[in-house]
Amino acid sequence: MPDLHGIPVHADCRHFRGDIPCRPNKEHGYQCADCPVYVPVQQRILLIKLGAIGDVIRTTPLLRRLRQQYPDCYITWLTLTPAILPQGGGWIDEVLKFDFASALHLLARRFDLAINLDKEKEACALLLQVQAPQKFGYTLRETDGVAWPVNELAQHKYLTGVFDQLSQQNQKPYVQEIFELCGYEFRGEEYVFDTHDDKGYDWPRLPQGRPRIGLNTGCGDRWTTRLWSDEKWVELIEKLQTAGYAPVLLGGEAEHERNQRLHAATGAAYLGTFPLPQFINLLHQMDGIVTQVTMAMHISIALRKPTILMNNIFNPHEFDLYGRGQLVQPDKQCICFYRGTCQLGGPGCMEDLPAGKVFEAVKASVLVG
Known part of the structure; x- marks a missing residue:
């Protein structure tokens, strides 16, 4: 153990910070010489997954396998959205928000394993430059500056992202793909996620005594071909109410006006918009969630709803x-793969998804009584 001025210092401990007192010192007064919670780091792992929020959430199952294979590792996660990652629980030791300072910091360090799951050039450039004997995912080709698989295992996921035809033929879930990209077999590992129950949020206006079905009515502004009309939502809400469910309208600022209209038309509960941690906790109060492919979908899966x-x-x-x-x-096959506007014009194929079909899926998934 090295010492400074005769004081032993466990700089290799998983708890050690170097710039401020570690948590065991702050909370219990422990010092390195006789610290009962000293955990020497055996491997240092860098995980780069910047965004979007939903993709960050659905990368968290990988933490379970990394912790299983490397129980005494130190995991650093670089992202654009640190708040969405699990706090506490020992899953992630260090969460860094992607900026110049963090990139400079990481380039001065050495890792045993580095994983980049983003094809953004800045993420790929960082993996190219970071010091690690094992690298998985995507790097940057120095000759032309394009994203490129750093290892053979990443080639399948890479190709499905650059050719629509291969993407449409793919039959592997995203989580399985990223596990295989890192050389692991996916075994159904669940997401690692925070319900924010410890924040003490109170929901007195939520319906009681009936199964709550959250209805996430928006989808973001990138692929608006996913939107469902007010008429379809009203029809679904009325079917749910008649069958004994309690619909709860969900969304952010972009969905606020729509949810107000739907509340006025049907009486379905609508509590308003909330900061992300509180919104997550609101979803945690639901018995089931209806959503398009959007952030709320990832949150719902992560909450095991x-x-x-x-x-x-x-x-x-x-x-x-x-x-x-x-x-x-929809009953009609969609031809607008990963497109934000319908090639055929008009309302788009989502209007060919009957409210009754969604209602039957709710009945099969969430029982009344």
């Missing part, structure tokens, strides 16, 4: 609902 997933423009094999809920699609 029966998820009724309305899909049209994405490969349905991409999504693993872990045996909870159902995936429902």
